[in-house]
Every structure is written in C-alpha cells, then in structure tokens.
Amino acid sequence: MKWISWSEKQTTGHVDLDDAHKELVDLINQLADGMENNKSKEFCSNTLEQFIDQTRTHFLAEEQLMDRHRYPEAEEHKALHAMLLEDVLAFKATYDASDTAQFMTLLVILDSWLDRDIEAADKALADFIAAG
Ligand SMILES: [Fe+2]
C-alpha cells in the first residue's frame, strides 16, 4: 500500500526541500507497507523513529534557511513544525505503549503535514527564496 505518492502539488521548486520531502515520504510508505504486511512492531516502531529523526533534521535545516533569508513568516512556520512534531511524538508514545495502533490518527497527522507544511508553508518559503 502506498499511502502517499509524490505529486506535482507537493513540489516546492526548491531542490533541497523537495529531496528531503521525498525521503520522508519514502519512509512513510515503508511504514505503511510494514503495517499492511504485518511486519513486526519493532520494525514499524523503528521506521517511525527514523521518520521522526529525519523530520527533526529536515525541520531544523528548513528553519536555518528561513533565518538565513530573514523570512518574514518564520515564526508561524516554526510553530507549525513544532506542532507537527509534537503530534507525531504523541502518536509514537501511544503506539509504543499499546498493542493496537490508531493508524488513522497517524494518517490525519501526516495529511496535515502534507497540506499545511509541504503544500502551503514550504511552498511559500520556496517561492520567497526564489523571488529573492
Ligand atoms: Fe519541509
């Protein structure tokens, strides 16, 4: 199962951002595949952890980019990152502590990540940098 397939809509036009986003989407799809094919909880948990680590690194890189370009919307964008990360961490804590995962919850979080961060906030940042 592919939860997310890459589309034009998610392309920001900034090569580094797009590459990082594609790697994150790959991890999400690996996780979906692991869950669908009943791979071990350890595998799913590790993949989720890898996704969280890579997301942290990516958010940090994006935030440094905002600072370097004196991006006027940086504060809101950073707040969005913090919120998304918090939601994924909360999901992981629940997942690690229980036998059944509320994957719909994760789906909702990831959907909001695509919609609000990549397709809106990141696109705006890439446009701002390209215009500068
Ligand atoms: Fe991003």
Ligand SMILES: [Fe+2]
């Ligand atoms: Fe972002």
